[in-house]
Amino acid sequence: MSGHTTAQCASTSDEQETVLQNKYMKEAEVYVNKLSRQLGRRPLCCVTTFGCQMNARDSEKLLGILTRIGYVSTESEEEADFVIYNTCTVRDNANQRVYGRLGFLNSLKRKKPHLKIALCGCMMQEHSVIEKIRRSYRFVDLIFGTHNIFKFAQLLVAMFENQEMIIDIWQETDQIVEDLPVSRKYPYKSGINIMFGCNNFCSYCIVPYVRGRERSRDPKEIIREIEHLVADGVVEVMLLGQNVNSYGKNLEEPITFAQLLREVEQIEGLQRIRFMTSHPKDLSDELIEVMRQSTKICRHLHLPVQAGSDRILKAMNRRYTKDQYLALVDKIKTAMPDIAITTDIIVGFPGETLADVEETIDVVRRVQYDNAFTFIYSKRTGTPAAAMDNQVPEEVVREGFDKLLKVVQDTARERAARLQGQVMEALVEEVNEQDASLLTGRLSNNMLVHFPAGNIRIGQLVQVSLDTCHGFYYTGHVIEA
Ligand code: SAH
Ligand code: SF4
Ligand code: F3S
Secondary structure, eight states: OOOEEOOOOOOSOHHHHHHHHHHHHHHHHHHHHHHHHHHTSOOEEEEEEOSSHHHHHHHHHHHHHHHHTTOEEOSOTTTOSEEEEEEOOSSHHHHHHHHHHHHHHHHHHHHOTTOEEEEEEGGGGOHHHHHHHHHHOTTOOEEEOSSOGGGHHHHHHHHHHOSSOEEEOOSOOOOOOOOOOOOOSOSSEEEEEOEEOOOOOOTTOOHHHHHOSOEEOOHHHHHHHHHHHHHTTOOEEEEEOTTGGGTTTTSSSOOOHHHHHHHHHTOTTOOEEEEEOOOGGGOOHHHHHHHHHOSSBOSEEEOOOBOSOHHHHHHTTOOOOHHHHHHHHHHHHHHOTTOEEEEEEEEOOTTOOHHHHHHHHHHHHHHTOSEEEEEEOOOOTTSGGGGOSOOOOHHHHHHHHHHHHHHHHHHHHHHHHTTTTOEEEEEEEEEOSSOTTEEEEEETTSOEEEEEOTTOOTTOEEEEEEEEEOSSEEEEEEEEO
């Protein structure tokens, strides 16, 4: 079998690791310079991200290293000399998209033999995926997983030195390597990892298997990173974790997520704070209070419910009931009447009937979500739900899904309409894609508003009048910059 696995070396301290990786970046730079001379230009790299915000942040880290060693970033896979897919495996359609596009990369590589291809991210933590790529996608140059992304520079050197496929997958790590380069997608906002992994083992979910056990970052490191970002022009941060509400529990000096937020709030120059994702079972009164008092934490809470039926919630191992969830939402809305609540819902979990879906619809009606991401259950090998023998027939899933989606959309539209005519603060994010005379801003509640540009710049906070609601976004005009 072709394929070369690099030695697993996790014995260095996290600080030593940073020094080591900087050394590998210098080595990799020599190879990239050589390639530049051959091509007569700087080589181009394209990092394509699948999946969640955590993966998006990881891609920024990959790009940070790639630009440090001399690559220039491009959005076009066709133009690139190096393509990296940062993959997701939360639902099967994410995997299928990767396989589909790998066929296209193969045809590119035939035309351009110097093209390098790397695969990383959650999908690569699955043994069956690695076997399939080894067998059927032999043109891939480098494969690594979620635990050793900090070793990217070292892996690149190995890739340049070898003709064979390099595979380096770790099952777990307790290393958190700080101070490696990051190339941010947006100058004015940034994601920040506050924790890695997940301990919840919801019975349908593959994330704990591919991202490992929960590990929190040292609060001092988080604060230091945000301070640097603010000094570099960032005004909004999104604190990232699979379950931010359990942040800090496993630290040597435990602290709560609410305490961390209090500290982040103190950072001068930082204007807005967001976070993702909150598990309802761990959302504390302390957090609600910190949010209520805060002037920086956005009025938006993503609170995945997944299902409304107690029987299904139990089988999902979510560890709350419908009533407990509704009581929590009540408490949050009483404390912050203007909060926008969004959610994730799965339809078609094993054993779910249309009567169960009605319970979910009831939750949607009662909570009045500002938005809900609805997913059809996808069987993930290795999870407890995949072994359940009462998988739901496709037609039943479809019927429940369509019914739910309609209620979700009607509710969201009603919620949005309520803000028409109000003046709200927006962070100017980009020039409108369809009409370059307009800018697009994001409200605290996470909705978008489009307005004439005037002499306003991207990254600025402005007061906007929400003149017309178009269902899921607004058009308006700036009152005050
Ligand atoms: N940690 C986050 C969710 C991460 S995955 C949380 O607990 O809220 C994002 C969403 O994908 C989940 O909220 C869930 O709705 C959905 N999801 C996860 N596994 C799935 C599966 N097997 N089939 C369909 N949807 C799934
Ligand atoms: Fe998956 Fe549940 Fe962990 Fe979210 S909390 S990542 S749904 S196991
Ligand atoms: Fe997907 Fe991994 Fe995120 S499986 S949803 S990219 S944690």
